[in-house]
Amino acid sequence: MDNRFPKIADQLLLIERELRVLGLWKEVPPSDEDLSSREPFCVDTLDFDQWLQWIFLPRMKIILEQDLPLPNASGILEMAQMVYASRVQETRNLQALLAQFDRLITESV
Numbered sequence: 880m881d882n883r884f885p886k887i888a889d890q891l892l893l894i895e896r897e898l899r900v901l902g903l904w905k906e907v908p909p910s911d912e913d914l915s916s917r918e919p920f921c922v923d924t925l926d927f928d929q930w931l932q933w934i935f936l937p938r939m940k941i942i943l944e945q946d947l948p949l950p951n952a953s954g955i956l957e958m959a960q961m962v963y964a965s966r967v968q969e970t971r972n973l974q975a976l977l978a979q980f981d982r983l984i985t986e987s988v
Contacts, residue, residue: 883983884943890980891939894931897973903928920958927962931955953984 898904908914913924920930935955942949956978963970 880946881949883949883986884946887939887949887980887983888943890976890983891936891943894973894976894980895936897976898928898932901928901970901973904932905929908933927958950984953981956981 895904909925909929913921914933916922916924918924920927921934925933941947956974959970959974959977963974967974
């Protein structure tokens with residue numbers, strides 16, 4: 880097991896919690912068609928927070944549960960900064976959590 884897994888698991892829980900605090904967590908999933916977009920971050924079918932909830936978090940959970948290799952890089956913070964440019968104060972904590980996730984991914988094993 881990669882020694883970053885426990886820290887990443889904790890970070891994912893914090894990201895989920897922050898999405899809930901911000902009221903961005905949805906109970907109803909997007910359609911299968913919307914979830915199957917081939918565009919980065921599903922920009923053509925999902926809002927960024929939907930992508931975090933329905934694509935990113937579940938995929939990372941699978942990686943951790945199945946002891947799969949972590950990605951070599953992560954650019955989630957950059958996307959969040961673009962998406963939330965007009966809501967910087969409101970999403971400040973979420974962006975900080977995503978920045979920490981990016982750092983954990985690029986840390987040496």
